[in-house]
Amino acid sequence: MITTSVEALADTAVYLMADVRWTDGTRITQATTDSIVCRSVDLDDTSTAISQPSVTVSTSVFDSLQTDSRWTVNSTGYNFGFILPGAAIPDARKTYLVTFDFIPNSGETVRHAWRITTEANYPWADPGPL
Numbered sequence: 001m002i003t004t005s006v007e008a009l010a011d012t013a014v015y016l017m018a019d020v021r022w023t024d025g026t027r028i029t030q031a032t033t034d035s036i037v038c039r040s041v042d043l044d045d046t047s048t049a050i051s052q053p054s055v056t057v058s059t060s061v062f063d064s065l066q067t068d069s070r071w072t073v074n075s076t077g078y079n080f081g082f083i084l085p086g087a088a089i090p091d092a093r094k095t096y097l098v099t100f101d102f103i104p105n106s107g108e109t110v111r112h113a114w115r116i117t118t119e120a121n122y123p124w125a126d127p128g129p130l
Contacts (some may be wrong), residue, residue, distance in 0.1 A: 051088035
């Protein structure tokens with residue numbers, strides 16, 4: 001599993017991007033991806049998923065690498081992009097683990113995860129120091 005750490009505003013949508021590859025090293029494509037399962041859990045209580053957003057392969061997997069201004073990791077680009085709804089990371093000053101299981105048409109499932117630490121949307125909504 002590959003994990004990326006990011007900071008985001010609580011209860012606010014965030015665009016997640018990655019260059020996802022199958023276990024054989026080839027990049028995922030729409031044709032090779034059967035489905036994608038997303039789960040968000042609060043790392044303080046992992047017993048229940050907070051959210052399980054629906055992910056559509058045709059709008060989240062790109063057959064050609066994307067290199068728009070949102071991607072700052074390298075000059076190669078990303079092949080997966082998803083707008084995570086704010087409901088998946090609802091509370092400020094929490095850390096969530098958001099996982100995506102990429103299920104291929106054949107072969108092994110690959111997981112990519114984001115560890116998202118949230119801050120308050122507005123200064124007056126901040127619950128105070130940790």
